[in-house]
Amino acid sequence: MKYLMLIYGNEEVWGSLPDGDLATLIGEVDAFNQALRASGELVDSQGLETRPRAVRMVDAAPVVTDGPYLEAKEYVGSYFVVDVVSEQRALEIARSHRGCGWARESAAVWRSGR
Template identity: 85%
Template structure:
């Protein structure tokens, strides 16, 4: 079963980390990703550029605008996709993500989304 795990962050919280603490956290995240890669569970992991685009219909035409669809303090900063045996394993992985502890929970959170097969069924 594949799961998309979205990692949310708060730019103010992340930007307030001392450089040494941020570097240590990045090292922990790299080790986290490597452990999932070695286990064969990591399908993909990417950070997202800050510059998002939104496409929506305006007067029967698709219009592209700058920025995310909603205004929020938290934003999607990266994601990873895992292929695991159960939803419980996906949740265990999300709970162990190193960035979760930043700012006592105000640094963001993770969303765990089951992905559909190409035929539309859940994995």
């Protein structure tokens, strides 16, 4: 089963991290991704480089706004897709991602319809 995991972040928090801490977090995430790649569970993982935009239909016309945001100024900063044997395994992976030191971020998990 494939699951999409969206990683939410806050630009103010990221901008306030000292360079050494940021480098450490990046290294931890790289190791996290490499472990999933080695297990065969990682399908794709990408960071999003530009500010997010949401497109919604309003009266049959597309309206583009900043977002999508959760509370405050959180935004989708990256995503990854895993192909795992169960929802339980997908949730374990999501929990372990937070263990990479991304304590100020959260992950949303969706199961593919296929």
